[in-house]
Amino acid sequence: xxxxxxxxxxxxxxxxxxxxxxxxxxxxxxxxxxxxxxxxxxxxxxxxxxxxxxxxxxxxxxxxxxxxxxxxxxxxxxxxxxxxxxxxxxxxxxxxxxxxxxxxxxxxxxxxxxxxxxxxxxxxxxxxxxxxxxxxxxxxxxxxxxxxxxxxxxxxxxxxxxxxxxxxxxxxxxxxxxxxxxxxxxxxxxxxxxxxxx
Numbered sequence: 142x143x144x145x146x147x148x149x150x151x152x153x154x155x156x157x158x159x160x161x162x163x164x165x166x167x168x169x170x171x172x173x174x175x176x177x178x179x180x181x182x183x184x185x186x187x188x189x190x191x192x193x194x195x196x197x198x199x200x201x202x203x204x205x206x207x208x209x210x211x212x213x214x215x216x217x218x219x220x221x222x223x224x225x226x227x228x229x230x231x232x233x234x235x236x237x238x239x240x241x242x243x244x245x246x247x248x249x250x251x252x253x254x255x256x257x258x259x260x261x262x263x264x265x266x267x268x269x270x271x272x273x274x275x276x277x278x279x280x281x282x283x284x285x286x287x288x289x290x291x292x293x294x295x296x297x298x299x300x301x302x303x304x305x306x307x308x309x310x311x312x313x314x315x316x317x318x319x320x321x322x323x324x325x326x327x328x329x330x331x332x333x334x335x336x337x338x339x
Contacts, residue, residue, distance in 0.1 A: 200335030247273030
């Protein structure tokens, strides 16, 4: 490959350095925007990241807690997972919410797409908010055997995200966007009033 343009960058060579069922890592020889030669590595997830903010009628939400191998620590998060890049995010959200928490939801609303850590990965994520919840049994995979579920008022989960008690960036974005939608009238009025701090 020679002289392929990507915005103000020029790619002079490209190679796949690693792949597994979940990610591919590509390395590029590039000419930077200032004309100097360089090297750029990109991690390419094979799935769309999907995250859900489930909300009960009284304004409670659910967080899941689990140990995250990559950062070697326990993490409180919104229910999250992945789905096909060309698939319906809501279908993936329904699956992840049911698998991790056991809950299903009658109503779903997209909170939009988000680029995750876009200097080193081309990962995209979609956030969803779900309400009209019904309880069921979780069906977790083997990597989620240590997962626990915590129910709490939405405003407390939002405060955990804003204060740094939640460090997962996607969950911080999800909770922040859900709070914004509730505050600006983009959600049903009774749901929004229940979510916001009295």
